[in-house]
Amino acid sequence: MASPDLRERLRRLLLLVPYVAHHQGVPLEDLAAFLQLPAEELVGELDFLLMVGQPPFAPDDCVDLRVEDGKVYVELDQAFERPPRLTALEALALAAAARGMAEGDDGAIARALGRIEAALPPQALRLYRDLLGRFAVARPPGEAKAAALLREAIAERREVELDYWAESRGEVTVRPVRPRELRWAQGHFYLSAFCLTRGDDRSFRVDRIRSARTTSRTFEPLPPERRGPRVPGEPPPPGKEQERPRLRLRGGSVLRYAEERFGAAAVEREGREVGSVTLSGPADAWTVSFMLSFAGAAEIAGPPELSEAARERIEKTLDRYR
Amino acid sequence: MERAERLLDLVALFLNAREVVSWADIQEAFPEDYAQGSAEANIRKFERDKADLLELGIALLYLQGEEREKDGYQLDRSGYYLPELGLRPDELAVLYAAGASALAEDAFPFRDDLAHALKKMAFAAGDESASAGRRGKAKGGRPSPSDPGFSRNWARQALLPAAGREGREALAGHLGALSGAVAARKRATLVYESLQSGERVKREVDPYGLVYRYGSWILAGYCHLRGGQRSFRVDRIRELSVNESKPRSPDYEIPADFELSKVAVARPWEYPRHAPIEATLWLSPDLAFLADRTFAGSRRAGKTKKGVTLALDVADGDALLRAVLPLGPGAEIVGPPELRARAREILEDLLVRHSAGRSLAAAAGRRRGRG
Incomplete structure (x- = not known):
């Protein structure tokens, strides 16, 4: 079997020549970005391609490419006019992604995959169908509609009004935002946006958006995000040093889970079955929810005011069971 | 040469x-x-x-x-030659969005294949829009997959450095190797660390399929050590090797009754850990919308004056508690009595644990700014 590196390289080169033939004068850096190749490496590959061709390898038998003022042209493509068809695995990867992560209407997904199938050679189609049942992505329920609307708003740079269930208040609040990007992490979509209420960048869990409305207000491209992506939980209020929230954990499996998720350095063990984890976010309502998601195997170890906030929430919840 | x-x-x-x-x-x-x-x-x-x-x-x-x-x-x-695919803009957009989401994940099986497939889509799309004589340009200057800026963007997204969490590279490597093993039906030897016991055990597994669930990849297959079908979280595989001999001839058959959909349940409380029970859940008016989100697939058991009541099929009661308790007083397990009692027991225990040193904390709480 060809080594993965060789296969990658050949695939890239079989796409490179047709791409340039169809985009004569494409800037070198655009071509590099499209092929996901560092520019220096691309230059090396362009040189290499000059040797490729058909026997007897006279000058006219070889691929002829040139770079002029940072732009790439192809003179002789040697019948590399279009890339090869999709392979079974390429189609499979596309189908697995589309079935699991596409937001939007299922009809469009089915039609798209139908067209992909129709373009597969018979042998590849058999393998594709055989494999399709062996890869599955469990879709997050109910996020698709909101995600589709948000993606459209991001593309058109329109402000969106969210009815958002904020853990910090335990109620739905209206939040006008300038949407920046949808991210997919830990099995959920998150919206990163500039929140006009808070005047700052925020992350919103898409499944906690009760409803979203696109407005007619458009906005200029947003400046770079003030902090790196932070998912989940909300960023700490600026300029205030806070004591980091700590959870006390009980049970070996819970401790191992914490080490996996937050790194061994964040977990302090007091034995095989007991320990604590220090979280990097602020001591906020999210931390209380997170503690409760352990269903009894975790409690707030500090700071004291967070412990008190947890106690209030536990008491109110317990009232429903008394 | x-x-x-x-x-x-x-x-x-x-x-x-x-x-x-x-x-x-x-x-x-x-x-x-x-x-x-x-x-x-x-x-x-x-x-x-x-x-x-x-x-x-x-x-x-x-x-x-x-x-x-x-x-x-x-x-x-x-x-x-790659033929014209005839994908309409909405179909193309769906494939692109899904592909970009998948590539932005830490790991995705056939990642390289996916990246290539998207490039071929971009090629075909550019071609088709050109041959269509540029009629009906994308509305409102929306980025189209055929414009170089668009491919630049998703390429950047796809190339996001896999920064942060440890073991990400190992995960991607293992997932790649397992995808190949699933496709070619080759036996895998893995050292798996159990979350329950923390022990590492070496076992031989015939990989049947891969499932992405709640943010993790799960390998489903036949475990020769246990003599039955098992599933394994790929990020807990510490060592992995796949039988490399005779790459083109399969090592095993997959039984006809194997169903990947049983492993690919969408909700944690549906994963079979005990005999299925029906649970009743109440959601406040503010949280009623979660009936179509977190609790999608549940049945309406009645819409009271305030909020909604749902009936759910539960095969892992603890998992339901882990989903419901974080919602606070806006959600309540109404039944069955055992599960309701368990919720109450957990909350009472937590209340005691959070009440120590209460007066001190209450004072601090009054000084607290934002919640």
């Missing part, structure tokens, strides 16, 4: 050939590669090259002609 160069030259030769190319023609065209060893070694080398091309989707066919002048190989040109 370098292998990559030879393989590309072969493709060029066949794409330009007007008739079948005989073995003698091929040897003459590549004397250093196919004419220097023994006859057997030469043909073996060519067969290997042919197999490599097949993996790229390029099939060289051997034609034995009765009426033909000579026997030889041929590449079906129309079968080689």
Whole structure:
């Protein structure tokens, strides 16, 4: 079997020549970005391609490419006019992604995959169908509609009004935002946006958006995000040093889970079955929810005011069971 | 001659050939590669090259002609070139969005294949919009997959550095190897660390399928150590090797009754840990919308004046508690009594644990700014 590196390289080169033939004068850096190749490496590959061709390898038998003022042209493509068809695995990867992560209407997904199938050679189609049942992505329920609307708003740079269930208040609040990007992490979509209420960048869990409305207000491209992506939980209020929230954990499996998720350095063990984890976010309502998601195997170890906030929430919840 | 160069030259030769190319023609065209060893070694080398091309989707066919002048190989040109796919903008957009989401994940099976597939889509899309005579330009200047800026963008997204969490590279490597094993049906040997016991155990597994669930990849397969079907979280596999001998012949059959959908349940409380029970859940008016989100698939058991009541099929009660308790007083497990009692027990225990040193904390709480 060809080594993965060789296969990658050949695939890239079989796409490179047709791409340039169809985009004569494409800037070198655009071509590099499209092929996901560092520019220096691309230059090396362009040189290499000059040797490729058909026997007897006279000058006219070889691929002829040139770079002029940072732009790439192809003179002789040697019948590399279009890339090869999709392979079974390429189609499979596309189908697995589309079935699991596409937001939007299922009809469009089915039609798209139908067209992909129709373009597969018979042998590849058999393998594709055989494999399709062996890869599955469990879709997050109910996020698709909101995600589709948000993606459209991001593309058109329109402000969106969210009815958002904020853990910090335990109620739905209206939040006008300038949407920046949808991210997919830990099995959920998150919206990163500039929140006009808070005047700052925020992350919103898409499944906690009760409803979203696109407005007619458009906005200029947003400046770079003030902090790196932070998912989940909300960023700490600026300029205030806070004591980091700590959870006390009980049970070996819970401790191992914490080490996996937050790194061994964040977990302090007091034995095989007991320990604590220090979280990097602020001591906020999210931390209380997170503690409760352990269903009894975790409690707030500090700071004291967070412990008190947890106690209030536990008491109110317990009232429903008394 | 370098292998990559030879393989590309072969493709060029066949794409330009007007008739079948005989073995003698091929040897003459590549004397250093196919004419220097023994006859057997030469043909073996060519067969290997042919197999490599097949993996790229390029099939060289051997034609034995009765009426033909000579026997030889041929590449079906129309079968080689990526055809126009005829994808409509909304279909293309859905594929792109899904592909970009998948590539932005830490790991995705067949990641490289996915990236290539998206590039081919971009190629075909650019082509089709050009051949359509630029009629009906994308509305409102919306980025279209055929415009270079768009591909630049998703390429950047796809190339996001896998920063942060430890073990991400190992995960991607293991997932890649397992995808290959699933596709080729090759046996895997893995050292798996159990979350329950923390112990590492080496086992042989026949990989049946891969499932992405709640942010993790799960390998489903037959475990030879336990003698039954099991599933494993790929990020808890500490060491992995896949049988490399005879890559093109499968090591096992997948039983006809194997159903991946049983592993691919969408909600944590549906994963079978005990006999299924029906649970009743109440949601406040503010949280009622979660009936179509977190609790999608549940049945309406009644819409009271305030909020909604849902009926759910539960096969892992603890998992339901883990989903419901964080919602606070806006959600309540109404039944069955045992699960409700368990919720109450947990909350009472937590209340005691959070009440120590309460007066001190209450004072601090009054000084607290934002919640």
